[in-house]
Amino acid sequence: MAVIGGQLKPDLPAKFAGDSNMPGQINVEELEKSLLKPRTIFNQLLIVFVTVLTLTALVPLFSVLWMLLWKGGHNLSLAVFTQLPPSPMEEGGGFGNAILGTFVIVSIASMISIPIGVLTACFLSQSETGSGLASTVRFAAKVLTGFPSILAGVFAYGALVLTMGGYSAIAGGVALSILMLPTIVLTSEEAIRMVPKKMKEAAIGMGATDTQLMWMVLLPTAIPGIMTGVMLALARAAGETAPLLFTALFSNYWLGSSGHIDLRQPTASLAVLIYNFAGAPFDNQTSMAWTAALILVVMVLISNLIGQLFSRRQIN
Amino acid sequence: MDNNIAQPPTRLQQTYDVIFRGVCRSSAVLTALLVAFIVIKITVAAMPAMRQYGVNFVTTTTWDPLTRNFGILPEIWGTLFTSFLALIVGTFFGVAAAIFLSEGLLGQFIFAVLKAVKMETNPFLSQLPDRLEGIIKNLIELLAAIPSVVYGLWGIFILIPMIRPACNWLCAKLGWVVFFGTPLSGPGVLPAVIVLSIMILPTITAISRDALVAVPPKLRMAAYGMGATRWETILAVILPVATRGIAGAVILAFGRALGETMALAMLVGNANKISLSLFSPANTLASLLANNFPEAGPQEVSVLMYASLVLLAITLVVNIIGAWMLQKAVGVGGGR
Structure with a gap:
C-alpha cells in the first residue's frame, strides 16, 4: 500500500504529512496490509485450500476416464459391435x-x-x-x-x-x-x-x-x-x-x-x-x-x- | 394483386389453431396427470402388502421371502445413512468448488502470473483465465454426465481395492471407534458414500455457484471497502447471503442421493444390517428394489411396491422442500 501513500502524500498540505495522529486524518501506515499478518496468511491459506479441494473433486473424473481407456480400450475391436455377449467360460464375443x-x-x-x-x-x-x-x-x-x-x-x-x-x-x-x-x-x-x-x-x-x-x-x-x-x-x-x-x-x-x-x-x-x-x-x-x-x-x-x-x- | 401479406386468419387456420391449442393443453395436462398416475399406480399395487404388514413393515428388520416376513428398517437406515454421509462430503467439496468458480480465483491467479511475465496483452494468453475457468466448470458438470453404472464399475474394480488396506488398518488400530468397527471385506458403506458424493457434487456446485453469483455486487464492494480480505468477505458476507440457495442445493442433492440406485446396488453390499460402521455392508431402499424386482413373484411384488412407496414418500418430501427453498432464495435475491 506504499503506492497509495506515495500518491496521497504530495497532495496533502505539508503540515499533515508527518503528523498522522491528527483527528480526521487517515494513518496510511495503519492501512498497510502486511503479508505476515495472521488474517492475510489465513486468506492465502484458504485460497490454496479451496483450490486443492476443487482439483481433488476432479480426480475421480480423470480416474474414471483413464481406467475406461486403459481397461476398456485394449478390448476394442470390430467384433465388439457385431457379436453376441460371451457366455461365462467363452473367449471373445461382443x-x-x-x-x-x-x-x-x-x-x-x-x-x-x-x-x-x-x-x-x-x-x-x-x-x-x-x-x-x-x-x-x-x-x-x-x-x-x-x-x-x-x-x-x-x-x-x-x-x-x-x-x-x-x-x-x-x-x-x-x-x-x-x-x-x-x-x-x-x-x-x-x-x-x-x-x-x-x-x-x-x-x-x-x-x-x-x-x-x-x-x-x-x-x-x-x-x-x-x-x-x-x-x-x-x-x-x-x-x-x-x-x-x-x-x-x-x-x-x-x-x-x-x-x-x-x-x-x-x-x-x-x-x-x-x-x-x-x-x-x-x-x-x-x-x-x-x-x-x-x-x-x-x-x-x-x-x-x-x-x-x-x-x-x-x-x- | 394484393401485396399485403398481413391478413386475418382464414376459417381453416382458426380451426387448426383451436385444435393445436387443445393438443398443447392436453399434453400439459398429461404431464401433470403422469405424476398423480405414478403415485396412484404404486399405491394401489402396494395396497395388499400395506393391509397385511401395516406399520410393522417399516419398523422390523427381517427380509425373508420364505417365511413371508418383510421389514425394511435396515434399508431405510442404510438409505438415510449413506445419503447423509455423502451429503457431508459432497457439500464440503461442492461448495468449495462453487466458491472457486464464482470468485474467479483461478482467473486472477493466472492473470497475475501473466502480468509477472508481461504477457497479459497477448491476444491468446489474455483469454486463458476465462477459458480455463470455463473448462473446470465443464469438467465438474461432466462428473454428472457419467452414467451411475460406470461409477459402480469403477467403484468395484478401482476404488474398493484402493481404499481397502487403509480401511482395514483403521479398523485394526482404531477398532474401538464405532465408525471403524468392522473390516472392509469388499463392498460396504464407505465406497458407496464416496461414489455417491462424487455423483451429487455437480448438483451442489452448479446450484451453489448460481446462488453465489447472484449475491448483489454492492455487498461485496462494501466489504472490500471496509478493508476485509477476500476470505473475510466470503465467509462473513457472501456465504451468509447465499445460504438459502446453498441449502436448497444441498437438499436437492440429498433427494438425488436418496434415489440413486445403481452405484449403491453395486457397492453397498446388500446386507440387511443396521450398523454405524463405515466399512460394514448395508442396504438401501433403491438397491433392494433393483435386486429383488427381477425375480419377484406376484406376492412379493406388492411388498416391493410398498417399499417403493416409502422411497417415493421420502424423496418427494425432500425434493419439495428443496424446490421451495430455492424459490424462496430467488425471491430474496430479487428483493435486494
Missing part, C-alpha cells in the same frame, strides 16, 4: 445386441417424450403468469426432475410389464421417457421464452394465430435450445440402468432374431450389460463390461457435446 437395444429403447423413449414434452412447453410458454394449470404442470415437471430413476422402472413394471405379461423394450422405453420428459419440458419452455418479444409481437401484428406464431416464429427460433434439452435428456436416458433392470430386462440374443422385430421381447441394453457383467466372476465378462462402459460413456459424451454445440448456436 455386445452388438446391447448397442442396438440401447438405441431401440432410447428411440421409443424419445418418440414418447419429445412430442409430449415440446407440446407441453408450448402450452407453458404461452400461458399467463398467474395460470393455475401452468404452475401445476411446471411443479409436476420439477417433481419429476428429482424423481428417483428406479421408481420410473417400478411404475413401468406395474403399468406395463404386469399388464402386457412380460418384459419388453416398450416397457423400458416408457420408463426412460418418464425420466426424459421433465428435462425436455423445462429446457424447451426456457428456449421458447428466450425468443425476443419483438418477433412475437411482429407476428401477432401481422394477424398470425397462436398456432402460426408457434410453428413459424417461436419453434424455429427456439429449436437450438430445444435440441440442447433433447440431447441432454437422451444422454441421461442412455446411461440409465435402474429403470431397465426389470422392464426391458436383458437378452443374450439379437432383437428380432426370431425372424421379425418384436418390441414385446426382453431387450438387451449397454447399461444392464455393464451391471450384469460387473458382478460376474469371469475375466472375459468383466473386461467386456469395461469395454461396454467405454462405449456407453463415449455415446453419452457425444450427445452431451452435440447438446452444448446447439446451446452455443442459440447464444450467437
Whole structure:
C-alpha cells in the first residue's frame, strides 16, 4: 500500500504529512496490509485450500476416464459391435445386441417424450403468469426432475410389464421417457421464452394465430435450445440402468432374431450389460463390461457435446 | 394483386389453431396427470402388502421371502445413512468448488502470473483465465454426465481395492471407534458414500455457484471497502447471503442421493444390517428394489411396491422442500 501513500502524500498540505495522529486524518501506515499478518496468511491459506479441494473433486473424473481407456480400450475391436455377449467360460464375443437395444429403447423413449414434452412447453410458454394449470404442470415437471430413476422402472413394471405379461423394450422405453420428459419440458419452455418479444409481437401484428406464431416464429427460433434439452435428456436416458433392470430386462440374443422385430421381447441394453457383467466372476465378462462402459460413456459424451454445440448456436 | 401479406386468419387456420391449442393443453395436462398416475399406480399395487404388514413393515428388520416376513428398517437406515454421509462430503467439496468458480480465483491467479511475465496483452494468453475457468466448470458438470453404472464399475474394480488396506488398518488400530468397527471385506458403506458424493457434487456446485453469483455486487464492494480480505468477505458476507440457495442445493442433492440406485446396488453390499460402521455392508431402499424386482413373484411384488412407496414418500418430501427453498432464495435475491 506504499503506492497509495506515495500518491496521497504530495497532495496533502505539508503540515499533515508527518503528523498522522491528527483527528480526521487517515494513518496510511495503519492501512498497510502486511503479508505476515495472521488474517492475510489465513486468506492465502484458504485460497490454496479451496483450490486443492476443487482439483481433488476432479480426480475421480480423470480416474474414471483413464481406467475406461486403459481397461476398456485394449478390448476394442470390430467384433465388439457385431457379436453376441460371451457366455461365462467363452473367449471373445461382443455386445452388438446391447448397442442396438440401447438405441431401440432410447428411440421409443424419445418418440414418447419429445412430442409430449415440446407440446407441453408450448402450452407453458404461452400461458399467463398467474395460470393455475401452468404452475401445476411446471411443479409436476420439477417433481419429476428429482424423481428417483428406479421408481420410473417400478411404475413401468406395474403399468406395463404386469399388464402386457412380460418384459419388453416398450416397457423400458416408457420408463426412460418418464425420466426424459421433465428435462425436455423445462429446457424447451426456457428456449421458447428466450425468443425476443419483438418477433412475437411482429407476428401477432401481422394477424398470425397462436398456432402460426408457434410453428413459424417461436419453434424455429427456439429449436437450438430445444435440441440442447433433447440431447441432454437422451444422454441421461442412455446411461440409465435402474429403470431397465426389470422392464426391458436383458437378452443374450439379437432383437428380432426370431425372424421379425418384436418390441414385446426382453431387450438387451449397454447399461444392464455393464451391471450384469460387473458382478460376474469371469475375466472375459468383466473386461467386456469395461469395454461396454467405454462405449456407453463415449455415446453419452457425444450427445452431451452435440447438446452444448446447439446451446452455443442459440447464444450467437 | 394484393401485396399485403398481413391478413386475418382464414376459417381453416382458426380451426387448426383451436385444435393445436387443445393438443398443447392436453399434453400439459398429461404431464401433470403422469405424476398423480405414478403415485396412484404404486399405491394401489402396494395396497395388499400395506393391509397385511401395516406399520410393522417399516419398523422390523427381517427380509425373508420364505417365511413371508418383510421389514425394511435396515434399508431405510442404510438409505438415510449413506445419503447423509455423502451429503457431508459432497457439500464440503461442492461448495468449495462453487466458491472457486464464482470468485474467479483461478482467473486472477493466472492473470497475475501473466502480468509477472508481461504477457497479459497477448491476444491468446489474455483469454486463458476465462477459458480455463470455463473448462473446470465443464469438467465438474461432466462428473454428472457419467452414467451411475460406470461409477459402480469403477467403484468395484478401482476404488474398493484402493481404499481397502487403509480401511482395514483403521479398523485394526482404531477398532474401538464405532465408525471403524468392522473390516472392509469388499463392498460396504464407505465406497458407496464416496461414489455417491462424487455423483451429487455437480448438483451442489452448479446450484451453489448460481446462488453465489447472484449475491448483489454492492455487498461485496462494501466489504472490500471496509478493508476485509477476500476470505473475510466470503465467509462473513457472501456465504451468509447465499445460504438459502446453498441449502436448497444441498437438499436437492440429498433427494438425488436418496434415489440413486445403481452405484449403491453395486457397492453397498446388500446386507440387511443396521450398523454405524463405515466399512460394514448395508442396504438401501433403491438397491433392494433393483435386486429383488427381477425375480419377484406376484406376492412379493406388492411388498416391493410398498417399499417403493416409502422411497417415493421420502424423496418427494425432500425434493419439495428443496424446490421451495430455492424459490424462496430467488425471491430474496430479487428483493435486494
